Amino acid sequence: MADDLQALEDWAAPLLARLEAKERRQLARTIARDLRRSQRERIKAQRNPDGSAFAPRKPQRLRARQGSIRRRAMFGKLTTAKWLKATARGDTAVTGFFGNVARIARTHQYGLRDRVDRNGPTIEYLQRELLGFTEADRTRIRDSLIDHLGSV
Template identity: 40%
Template sequence: MAELHEVEEWLGALLSQLEPAMRTKMLREVARDVRRIQQNNITLQRSPDGTAWEPRRVTARTKPGRIRRKMFAKLKTAKYLKAQANANVAEVAFVPSVQKLVRVHHYGLRDRINRRGTEVKYAERPLLGFNNQAVDLIRKKILEYLAK
């Protein structure tokens, strides 16, 4: 943990040498690229660590071929998954209107299907997170901007 703190201090010192406009531009690109990685993970229906999500439950009402699209197909769009940045922070997050839904599925919590419906325990399906690909991408972008 101490090593991470040292790296953070070193990186902070290097980034402080960049002008605020350049930092904003760099962090905007990082956020956009990280969002693409997250969208790809959602498309492939896998966790950030690469493990596959638990498939949907099969019930008496659901028949093969009835579900026409994959889970969270709309959530991965730019309308719901936003990438934002300023001179100090890059952020990839879901819009507030869908955060409850995302939290329930991400952590595998209990929720009601509708207002008067039964409470259901959902499988844990991590939607956002870092993996080696995202960390490498961030490292490359930072080094690219520091080399300029």
């Protein structure tokens, strides 16, 4: 995947160099917004970037309080614009989680260990890739670049 992005960057770099700074910022903002939208839809569909389903939640203990965890789709609130940010700075487009939510997202993205509560037990979470590039995302970025260059 990194090779595909590097190839896209190598292809786009000479084209982007011909644009003015304002046009590059506008293009970066458009790409970041489109990526945020596609990431949000993929997370809502509970899919990893490769198309596989998220690892399911662990089953709850039999004596657990009834209804303590609502069995809705995971990460519902993380997909809102408050937490999943799309920004453009200079020549870069950034889509990701920031602040305390970034720690939670990183734990699931890489399958790390974390505490449920401040003094609670440490739990190892299964890997669920919240952010990543799909083939459709790469195509969308390339098409956005071509459309922007065609309108200039």
